[in-house]
Amino acid sequence: MAAFKTHCCVAGGGPAGMVLGLLLARAGVDVVVLEKHADFLRDFRGDTIHPSTLDVLADIGLLDRFLALPHQQVQTLTGYVEDEPFVIADFRRLKLARPYIALLPQWDFLDFLAEEAARLPTFRLMRRAEVKGLTRRDGKVTGVVAETPEGSLEVAADLVVGADGRRSTVRSAAGFEIERIGAPMDIMWFRLPRKETDGSATGGRFSVAGLLVTIYRGDYWQAALVIPKGGADAVRAQGLAAFKERVARLAPFAADGRLDAIGDWDQVSVLSVAVDRLKRWHAPGVLCIGDAAHAMSPVGGVGINLAIQDAVATGNLLAARLRNGAVSDEDLARVQERRMFPTRVTQAIQLAVQNRVISPTLSARERLSPPLALRLMRRFPALTAIPARLVGVGIRPERVTAAAIATPS
Structure with a gap:
């Protein structure tokens, strides 16, 4: 069995794992990210880069290069109730340097992070390396065992970080207890060709016929x-x-023949929605972040944002300790302590939306009437800044601390 040692082994090359790997490598921490797939090309993943994430990219000097990638900018979110439009969130009302959500395929974002991290001598990304279990000594996690095309691989590490999603192998192998909260819905994802006459409003369409979300992606929805x-x-x-x-x-503009572009069910992907969180995110030698620590509802599209904020907090709190090879369970507890509050609050808001908006819509038998909240936001547009902040910035946003994350030479 092949083997090597590193300061930090990150399981999962999603947004949380790649951002953490990049930040730790910038701090001079030897880090390896294990990604089970050969590339990042998975369709219908979270494609939203929120203002708080744009701030993180600005903190480490990568924002201009990121914004040079082809992307769309969403300044408002719109809700349609039986085809009547209402502005739900207006990011332009926030005092932010970049008051918009950037939309681009997640694989482009991950490729961008991988290319930037590859410039650093202490970063290593191993593709087609699937974590299968954890190694332990004297009750402490000491690394992982992974499968690669070349055979089994053992990576010894001062810290293992599970950033491997809601079906996390790391959290399962660590025996962490999951608090399952539940969700009343699943999602069927697909693409629709877009015409200029459609407009570009990203948002949700609520009707007695159901609920449809359409996200502006340039030449398609x-x-x-x-x-x-x-x-x-x-x-x-x-x-x-x-x-x-x-x-x-649900989307009358699409009743012009363009739905013929959906030729079979293979073009429709089903996301089984789960909302849960770990009661304890860590044990000696191992920490879970992102979806591995808390699977979020798709309400607001904030899951990717929370995962990246977890990664930033982890880098801020642990980089110096990892550089010195001494991470205690108390250090890991500080990550959970900092990130549990925004997780709980965000999930509580999502559950309220699920129970008060989504469930009634899915069970509706009569035409829907606009709820009071939307009517108030139409009358008092300044109120649209509240959901804009919750979606775009979130609860307790993280910024990269200069003391923890060094600038590469």
Whole structure:
């Protein structure tokens, strides 16, 4: 079995894992990121880069290079209730240097992070390296065992970070207890060709016919049909034609033949929505962050933002300790202590939206009326800054601290 040693081994090359790897490498920490796939090309992943993440990129001098990538900028979020539009969030009302959400395929973002990190001598990304378990000594996690095309690999590390998503191998192997909160819906993702006459408003369409989210992506819409939990088989059983008819009722602009672009069910991906969090994120030698520590509802699209904020907090709190090869369980506890509060508050807000907005919409039998909150935001537009802050900035945003994260020479 091949083997090597590192300061920090990160399982998972998603946003949390890649941002943490980049930040630690900038601080002079020897870090390896293990990614089980050969590339980052997975469709219908979170493609939103929030203002708080743009601030992080600015902190480390990468914002201009990032913004040179092809992307769209979303300044407002719009909700349609039976085709009547309401501005839900207006990022322009926030006192931010970049008052918008940047949209680009997640694989482009991850490739960008990988290219920047590869410039650093202490960073290593290993693709097609799937973590299968943890190694231990005297009750402490000492590394991971992974499978690669060349065979088994053992990576010894002062710290293992599980950033391997909501089906995390690390959290399972560590025996962490999961608090399952639940969600009333699943999502069917697909693409729709876009025409200039459609406009560019990103948002949700609420109707007695159901709930559809459309995200502006330049020449196409990334669309999500929200369905009752476990309802994907029932939707498929009704047939593709019925599915397209339902989408056309929710988005009348698409009833012009463009739905013919969906030729079979292979073009529709199902996301099983889960909301949960670990009661304890850490044990000696191991820490979980991002979806591995707290699976978020897709409400607000804030999961990627929270995962990156976890990574920044981890870098800020642990970089110096890792550089010296001495990370205690108390150090890891400080990461959870800092990030548990925003996790709990964000999930509570998401649950309120699920219970008070999404569930009633999915079970509606009569045309919907605009709720009081939307009517108030229309009358008092300044109120749209509140959801804009919750979505764009979040609870307790993190900034890269100069004392913890060094600038590469």
